[in-house]
Amino acid sequence: GEPEKAHIRRIYGRIKMIPSGDGEFLEWGDVFCAYLGTKADEWGIPEAAVAALEGFRTEYRRAYTAAQNPNRGKADVFAKNEARAAYETDVRRFIQEYIAFSHLVSDDDRILLGVTVRSASRTPVPVPSTIPSFTIGTAVLQHLSIIFHDENGAGEAKPFGVHGAEILWEIRETPTENQEDLTHSAFSTRSPYKLAFTGDQRGSRVYVCLRWENTRGEKGPWSAISSAVVP
Incomplete structure (x- = not known):
């Protein structure tokens, strides 16, 4: 109150x-x-x-x-x-x-x-125009590790003003190039992001794509869809 x-x-x-x-x-x-x-x-x-x-x-x-x-x-x-x-x-x-x-x-x-409020006169945050470059690796049993950075950057770098990456994924029996076929979503502010699966999903193929989101919630373009097998 x-x-x-x-x-x-x-x-x-x-x-x-x-x-x-x-x-x-x-x-x-x-x-x-x-x-x-x-x-x-x-x-x-x-x-x-x-x-x-x-x-x-x-x-x-x-x-x-x-x-x-x-x-x-x-x-x-x-x-x-x-x-x-x-x-x-x-x-x-x-x-x-x-x-x-x-x-x-x-x-x-x-x-x-009690957190410092940023000045409104600072450089405006742009809408993301690049895509995350990412790889899918094995973390531990029943986990996949999504390792991402900017396509124009290196290491774990994110573009200026970007808060994190939106991640879409789906287990499918057939390949797809349509992001709308990926119905599960997650958000990560840092790389890597770990996807966890259940034992009965081991051996299934999961399809993944990412896009950047800035601090105002504005989103960039989707990356291409990549896939990996659940360990």
Whole structure:
């Protein structure tokens, strides 16, 4: 409600992202995670990513509390610093991947999270015009690994302004060159992406194609369809 939002704004009026003080950082993280918990599903953030962030926060709180004990030792302070470094690293990665550039997250949401709002005067994000270049490899049993990058880039590079790749796939007995024949979809912000299958699908041939999507949800052209056998 409005009282809670006012409280959040008071907190962010005092501290910056990310706060340098250990106590302030702990408070910042508590508010960040509390608001995130009400929005993660709406923003399409994986439960595993939220759970991992919560794990880092819990460990930092434990280490921070131990380091506040008057009888603390050097090991307690060291553990607190290590826990903070790990937590802060994951927070920054999380914000970059799921918050800063997502078209599902509004600027008001970013303010309530304590995340810096990007200036509207920055270079406009273009509609993707290139296609993802990808290979399909074996990850582990009953899994395929989709390894992708821009056709004009190298390694895991994505074009400027691209949030991730939309992936279409389908198990078929006959080849196809029509994306509409691929009825399953997924979205990945990083390469590789792992497709999981059931035991009775082993030996089947799966057909896959990808396209880029920018931070405003605008989509580029589809790649050609490739295929591989489920291990």
